[in-house]
Amino acid sequence: MSINISNHLPTVGIDRMSFSVPSHYLPLEALAENRGTSFRKYQVGLGQEKMSVPAPDEDIITLAANAGARVLEGEDLSALDTVILATESGIDQSKAGAIYVHGLLNLPSHCRAFEVKQACCSSTAALQMALAGVSIKPNRKFLVIATDVARYGLETAGEPTQGAGAIAILVSANPRLIAMDPESGSYTKDVMDFWRPNYLDTALVDGKYSIKVYLDALENAWAEYQREADRPFEAFSRFCYHLPFTRMGEKAHNQLTSLVDAQLSKEDRLHQIEAGLMYNRQIGNTYTASLHLSILSMLENDTEDLSGKRIGLFSYGSGCMGTFFSGTVQPGYRDTLLTEAHAKQLASRIPLELPTYEDWYAHSLPCDGQTYLTPLCTRGQFRLGGIDAHQRQYEASPGHPSSTRQDGPAQLAQV
Ligand code: CAA
Secondary structure (H helix, E strand, O other), X not given: XXXXXXXXXXXXXXXXXXXXXXXXXXXXXXXXHHHOOOHHHHHHHHOOOEEEEOOOOOOHHHHHHHHHXXXXXXXXXXXXXXXXXXXXXXXXXXXXXXXXXXXXXXXXXXXXXXEEOEOEOHHXXXXXXXXXXXXXXXOOEEEEEEEEEEOOOOOOOOHHHOEEEEXXXXXXXXXXXXXXXXXXXXXXXXXXXXXXXXXOOOOEEOXXXXXXXXXXXXXXXXXXXXXXXXXXXXXXXXXXXOOOOHHHHHHHHHHHHHHOOOOOOHHHHHHOOHHHHHHHHHHEOOHHHHHHHHXXXXXXXXXXXXXXXXXEEEEEEOOOEEXXXXXXXXOOHHHXXXXXXXXXXXXXXXXXXXXXXXXXXXXXXOOOOOOXXXXXXXXXXXXXXXXXXXXXXXXXXXXXXXXXXXXXXXOOOOX
């Protein structure tokens, strides 16, 4: 049965997007060589070339604040209703990461800030919450920030699928980038394919099983979406998927096209997703940010004008929940993109030698309350200055060109 819920609602969707990645990356050739694996396995088998690596003074908050600062440039902050931060790399069991970001960005006190969780797909739940919020208050904007550090054990099968990054999504009425369809289809099932108990700082994963569960979730979420929207596969020009590694997007799209018996050549199938793989291939898994980074990658790298084209979107979070949803690219969307700034950000990253990657991997903040200052490594706008009395100390990076703050946030205690 199709449910018509679109009447009388304002057009709502994604108005602006920007991502932030760590200043350093590990070339996967170096990892392959050291781990005794063929680089072709990573490049072709997994579809990954580089892996973003956070420095000791970068974390989910600095990444989120960097992305948020760029997306809010020139915006009327008084219209901002809510900031929702989605992550599965939370830094505190109680205080929301969104509050730290609220402070770093000097957001108005009427603007709510909270954090949500369900593995990689909480960002999509947050986006849907924001869309509903803007439908009720069309004069307000909501900011969704997805931010994560994907971390597996050294020398495990998951190691080449690590990464880190954040994406900030400004949601409004009459959006400039994508008008979202009101329909969506979800699927939830209690499984153990990937999880991270509180006492571990790396994820546990049953890799092959996680791929199977992902594909099952896609099939079921698509069926549920069809029950609600009754919209054929042919109504979509492009598709973006959650990308723990970009080959997963190809696997997912193959699954969907065979499910609907689409008569497409291999090239045509790839054409429907390939621009959406480009950023993720250079950044790695960003968990909650992954699907939304793929959307931005598609908008910024597809050589065709996508105005008026519908994109199918699949969000997957282990554990598990999947959601299929969709939206239509808006005319003139290219004028709102920050393509040049994003290209510059990726091009200016610094490659790491493997020993430094392993040192940074092993780095952790003291957890006994002692004061600790982190070394200055990041080139991002905000940095984690250290920790003092169990309180993370964030600051604007000294000398960063975009850092215009006069009344900085919490300053690092001098010791
Ligand atoms: N040249 C080209 N291809 C090669 C190759 C070579 N020399 N050597 C191997 N390959 C291919 C393999 O044939 C295989 O391709 P297919 O998938 O088409 O069969 C591919 O490279 C991967 O090889 P393996 O299956 O041997 O890989 P693996 O055992 O090392 O594990 C993995 C792969 C399971 C994805 C592992 O990296 C992992 O556990 N990753 C983390 C979990 C994950 O990302 N799961 C995805 C779904 S869960 C999710 O989406 C949530 C999330 O974000 C984590």
